[in-house]
Amino acid sequence: MPTLYHSPMSRSSGIVTLIDELGADVEIREVTIPRQDGTGGPDPANPHPEKKVPFLVDGDETVRERGAIVLYLTDKYPEAGLGPIEGEPGRGAYLSWLFYYQGVMEPVFILHWAGLSHPAITASIRDMDTMLARLNDALEKGPYLLGEQYSAADLLCSSPFQWFSDLLPDNPKIRDWVARCADRPAVKRTLERDAAVLQPG
CATH class of the missing domain: 1.20.1050.10 (Glutathione S-transferase Yfyf (Class Pi); Chain A, domain 2)
Structure with missing residues (x-):
């Protein structure tokens, strides 16, 4: 099962929304990140090389950057119709x-x-x-x-x-x-x- 590393109210929140929209079977693991108000901090449990979110782990595959994760997930779960797959119009x-x-x-x-x-x-x-x-x-x-x-x-x-x-x-x-x-x-x-x-x- 793919795993998304997520911190609430951050860039990864949109990927959590996408997983919901896709109805995808993805585990969401919450980690801490440094925040602009000085709270939080790098989480040793986060496998992202810079301790950022979102970060997707799918077996041996890892995906970072929101656009890349969006593409990876909409291609992996095409039945939701949230992104044209290869060969489709658009x-x-x-x-x-x-x-x-x-x-x-x-x-x-x-x-x-x-x-x-x-x-x-x-x-x-x-x-x-x-x-x-x-x-x-x-x-x-x-x-x-x-x-x-x-x-x-x-x-x-x-x-x-x-x-x-x-x-x-x-x-x-x-x-x-x-x-x-x-x-x-x-x-x-x-x-x-x-x-x-x-x-x-």
């Missing part, structure tokens, strides 16, 4: 969004949050305006990134806006998309479980 767009999240969206959010900007960053990684324009372009064609059907790309790419709601643009298409993604029962269940774990005793 596979190229699906892969593009997973890699766009990892290579563009998350760095842009972090740089914006940190107040860092430089022409070299914009030229290579892009900026918030460009990233939001790409999201808007996709959502012009349907309520979700791949059109009419929700996919794990929506789960992944909408998640930063749920953490940084102040960065939501004044764009009805993007705001409505984020709200639709956040309103899914699996998202709510993960938030409830995470909050219960973190609630003092």
